[in-house]
Amino acid sequence: MHRFANPARFLRIANALLPWLTVGTVACLGIGLYMALFASPPDYQQGETVRIMYVHVPSAWMALFIYVFIAIASACSLIWRHPLADVAAKAASPIGAGFAFLTLVTGSLWGEPMWGTWWVWDARLTSMLVLFFLYLGHMALMGAFEEQSRGYRAAAVLALVGVINIPIIKFSVDWWSTLHQPASVIRLDGPTIDPSMLWPLLIMGLGFKLFFATLLIVRMKSELMAARVRALSLAQLRNA
Amino acid sequence: MTLKKVIARDLRLALRQKTDAATVVLFFALTAALFPFAIGPEAAILLRIAPGVIWVTALLSVLLSLERLFLADFEDGTLELMFLSSLPLELVVFGKVLAHWLVSGLPLIVATPLIAILYGLPFAALTVMLPALLLGTAALSLIGAIGAALTIGARRGGILVPLLVLPLYIPVLIFGIAATDAGISDGAIKAPLMILSALLLGMLFVAPLASGVALRQALE
Numbered sequence: 001m002h003r004f005a006n007p008a009r010f011l012r013i014a015n016a017l018l019p020w021l022t023v024g025t026v027a028c029l030g031i032g033l034y035m036a037l038f039a040s041p042p043d044y045q046q047g048e049t050v051r052i053m054y055v056h057v058p059s060a061w062m063a064l065f066i067y068v069f070i071a072i073a074s075a076c077s078l079i080w081r082h083p084l085a086d087v088a089a090k091a092a093s094p095i096g097a098g099f100a101f102l103t104l105v106t107g108s109l110w111g112e113p114m115w116g117t118w119w120v121w122d123a124r125l126t127s128m129l130v131l132f133f134l135y136l137g138h139m140a141l142m143g144a145f146e147e148q149s150r151g152y153r154a155a156a157v158l159a160l161v162g163v164i165n166i167p168i169i170k171f172s173v174d175w176w177s178t179l180h181q182p183a184s185v186i187r188l189d190g191p192t193i194d195p196s197m198l199w200p201l202l203i204m205g206l207g208f209k210l211f212f213a214t215l216l217i218v219r220m221k222s223e224l225m226a227a228r229v230r231a232l233s234l235a236q237l238r239n240a
Numbered sequence: 241m242t243l244k245k246v247i248a249r250d251l252r253l254a255l256r257q258k259t260d261a262a263t264v265v266l267f268f269a270l271t272a273a274l275f276p277f278a279i280g281p282e283a284a285i286l287l288r289i290a291p292g293v294i295w296v297t298a299l300l301s302v303l304l305s306l307e308r309l310f311l312a313d314f315e316d317g318t319l320e321l322m323f324l325s326s327l328p329l330e331l332v333v334f335g336k337v338l339a340h341w342l343v344s345g346l347p348l349i350v351a352t353p354l355i356a357i358l359y360g361l362p363f364a365a366l367t368v369m370l371p372a373l374l375l376g377t378a379a380l381s382l383i384g385a386i387g388a389a390l391t392i393g394a395r396r397g398g399i400l401v402p403l404l405v406l407p408l409y410i411p412v413l414i415f416g417i418a419a420t421d422a423g424i425s426d427g428a429i430k431a432p433l434m435i436l437s438a439l440l441l442g443m444l445f446v447a448p449l450a451s452g453v454a455l456r457q458a459l460e
Binding site: 078130133134136137140141144145146150153154157158160161162164165168169171172173175176 | 386390391393394395396400403404406407408410411414415418435439442446450453454457458
């Protein structure tokens with residue numbers, strides 16, 4: 001892992017990987033969207049609205065996955081002071097927030113025709129909302145310091161505290177939701193999903209993951225470039 | 241420096257500035273008294289919302305009082321001296337949170353019966369609500385300490401703390417309300433109270449650790 005601590009080496013590998021990841025993302029999303037929008041059957045109960053699921057479910061996966069990714073990067077940053085782990089955590093956070101937001105928006109768009117309301121205080125929706133807030137807090141703390149290194153460290157501690165708390169929050173929200181309202185929701189999940197719907201979903205999931213990897217590398221590259229620009233302009237000021 | 245000295249020092253400072261602790265309780269009472277104006281004086285509705293109002297206002301009071309937890313000591317350099325002393329920083333955090341809870345969390349619990357009267361809550365309900373608040377506010381202070389420690393030296397530190405801490409407060413709120421509601425309706429109080437205790441114990445471990453890491457990098 002420490003072999004990748006050198007930004008120059010990271011940039012070399014990233015530049016080599018980036019075209020492949022981009023092509024993979026475009027291919028997976030293209031095939032996945034075609035299968036999801038045209039080649040898969042409408043649901044016998046939900047009709048065409050089921051197609052929202054092909055964006056909604058992978059977004060929810062990614063929103064969770066990216067928080068865990070940030071937590072792992074934060075642990076690496078705090079334990080080994082790995083410089084690229086900080087950059088990765090900073091780059092990943094807005095992407096994760098974006099996916100959490102997308103999950104909420106698509107869920108809401110699906111809920112309106114299905115449940116007749118834009119928002120239900122359902123356990124999963126509420127947990128995703130809390131996760132979205134955790135992302136926003138992480139981003140705000142990341143940018144709250146004059147020195148970026150303080151922002152990195154503080155946000156890393158917050159991400160680790162957050163990842164300990166996510167299962168607790170999930171559990172408590174489940175308890176709260178069963179306490180206050182009956183389960184009234186049609187559930188899509190479980191192994192009961194038909195292969196004609198599962199395949200587009202899995203391809204979309206893969207496409208989203210590749211999209212995240214691509215975006216992460218682009219954002220990390222621009223973050224490293226920005227740091228270099230800062231260092232260069234400081235050196236210029238010193239020489240002047 | 242010993243743990244007892246940290247606690248005694250913070251308590252002494254708080255007692256000299258009596259208005260600070262009083263402000264928190266006043267904020268709690270005034271905010272809680274605001275809801276009947278917004279919702280109307282119907283006794284049945286007030287009784288229904290009372291546990292929620294008391295818990296949310298207590299939570300906000302704890303949150304508002306936390307901002308100064310480390311900041312004053314950080315600004316005048318005391319925190320640095322505590323950091324250099326033989327006492328581990330985690331214990332310093334624990335002592336400061338304990339002292340802070342004694343002067344701003346405990347008074348909230350003392351004031352709660354008064355607010356219960358305003359909302360017409362039966363006194364029997366308090367036998368569960370007060371222990372739940374005791375466990376809950378302590379857990380809230382500990383979680384809040386992490387937020388306070390993380391935002392030392394940050395721009396807009398004051399408004400940042402709620403953003404960081406409020407999502408983490410949700411479990412305490414849920415189980416605090418669950419215990420209180422069960423106390424009012426004679427439901428099962430044991431499970432939520434035990435979970436609240438578990439949250440408190442967990443935070444007793446996590447909060448000093450995380451705050452310690454946060455303070456160390458602020459002092460570097």
